[in-house]
Amino acid sequence: MSKDSKMRATINQKLTEMGERERLKELLRSKLTECGWRDQLKAHCKDVIKEKGLEHVTVEDLVVEITPKGRVLVPDSVKKELLQRIRAFLAQHAT
């Protein structure tokens, strides 16, 4: 398995070095904002905060509550588009 993990490390490194990771991050952010994902999650955050109390809420609280929901709420079209780009990158640079 170490061959694979080496390979993965290489690809990840390439992804970062070529700036593609940054671009993908930006793309994801803007798509998620456009489709209202951010606002949805923010509203959920409000509930969490009201529950835990404004003074006492921690980053951990938010992360635990928000991340699973966030994963699920990503619209299919956005997911597809990102996966497409990732696969294209891999096809170009991994073979």
Place this chain on the structure above:
Amino acid sequence: MKMEDMSLSGLDNTKLEALAQDIYSDLVEDACLGLCFEVHRAVKQGYFFLDDTDQESMKDFEIVDQPGVDIFGQVYNQWKNKECVCPNCNRSIAASRFAPHLEKCLGMGRNSSRIANRRIASSNNMNNKSESDQEDNDDVNDNDWSYGSEKKAKKRKSDKNPNSPRRSKSVKHKNALLGSKPCCRSGSSMHAVER
């Protein structure tokens, strides 16, 4: 022989797909964490709930979506069909034509002086041949100030570049004041219309 190439070519599609999914997963988690940090900071700095107002105020400023009205609820073509009565000539003029009409009617504004000058020049031409042919060439191209401007229509081609700021300063300024143009107008005696 590169170590890189050896390990990379040993990939098959399922592994590539798994890798793609992992990369995607990382990106999404990044986005989520980013949001959490933003929200947490906003909470601790006290500006998270800043844009929440009470329900009544929210209702007051809701976006309006009715025909004939803009998003604030104001009518925007209210003055299209209105007519105004001109205080000078007492005619009824359409609202959108009112301002230009007033300009001409009261004899103020750029265009009205030009038209007046043109009329004078043409009436002069009918009486006698205008001697100031040469000088008028320059004045024609002056935007603000021109007399004998009916020659504009004939567009005489001179050798001089009409746009150059330095044109020959011959006997041009018979009547006009030297210096800044905007003040010239009131000093001119060429106006046919009494103000």
